[in-house]
Amino acid sequence: MRILVTAGPTREPIDPVRYITNRSSGRMGYALAGAAAHEGHHVILVSGPTSLDVPPGVDFIPVETAQEMYDTVRSLCDRTDIAILCAAVADYRPIAVADQKIKKTGDKLTLELEKTPDILGSMRSDFGYTGILVGFAAETQNIEQYAHDKLIRKQCDLIVANDVSRKDIGFDSSQNEVLLITADGAEPLPKDTKEHIAMEIISRASGIIPHQPA
Numbered sequence: 001m002r003i004l005v006t007a008g009p010t011r012e013p014i015d016p017v018r019y020i021t022n023r024s025s026g027r028m029g030y031a032l033a034g035a036a037a038h039e040g041h042h043v044i045l046v047s048g049p050t051s052l053d054v055p056p057g058v059d060f061i062p063v064e065t066a067q068e069m070y071d072t073v074r075s076l077c078d079r080t081d082i083a084i085l086c087a088a089v090a091d092y093r094p095i096a097v098a099d100q101k102i103k104k105t106g107d108k109l110t111l112e113l114e115k116t117p118d119i120l121g122s123m124r125s126d127f128g129y130t131g132i133l134v135g136f137a138a139e140t141q142n143i144e145q146y147a148h149d150k151l152i153r154k155q156c157d158l159i160v161a162n163d164v165s166r167k168d169i170g171f172d173s174s175q176n177e178v179l180l181i182t183a184d185g186a187e188p189l190p191k192d193t194k195e196h197i198a199m200e201i202i203s204r205a206s207g208i209i210p211h212q213p214a
């Protein structure tokens, strides 16, 4: 199958030397891309900046901003059977990007931000994507409820939810512990390496019957 994975953070420039970003190592997304390629799928990894090596056998498209990731995903959608959007996309970006470095002048500095496009939320409604759609939900509270809301709102087949307030899993850890949310309910996966969790997610995702447009 043709599998598209987004991973890593995005970077939203403020001026030539500064940006807004999210906390994300990219490890979960790279593990997903690697696991899918290992299973013999054709994998395209669209990633924001990380320090990771591209897994063997994976086609790689580096991007920086949410807008670049959005444009890239939109252009690849109709050639995708499974889309797994794992990136930690910045929700807001500076409205204006300064041409020159902003100098340290007053005691306070206010940045005006605007919303970035929601890539996962655009897949069905704007891109007309009808393949299998997997999203992630990074939450610090009410995990199951918030993740279920995202499943419905973004018309996903599966949401992989994790508790990013826990120190022992997630962000900079090699391990993760996730909750799989589908229309049938929630199922916890035991704490494991990101590689093992990735293999399980690829196996579950490839067993989903593709979405039928209403």
Ligand code: CTP
Residues within 6 Å of the ligand: 006, 066, 085, 086, 087, 088, 089, 090, 091, 116, 117, 118, 119, 120, 121, 134, 135, 136, 137, 138, 139, 150
């Ligand atoms: N996502 C995306 N584009 C965005 C924001 C999020 O594609 N602009 C995707 C993420 O890759 C993830 C899912 O949406 O698969 C959920 O991301 P999350 O940050 O948990 O949800 P948001 O919808 O941004 O809501 P909030 O941050 O307020 O919880």
Ligand code: CA
Residues within 6 Å of the ligand: 089, 090, 091
């Ligand atoms: Ca968000």
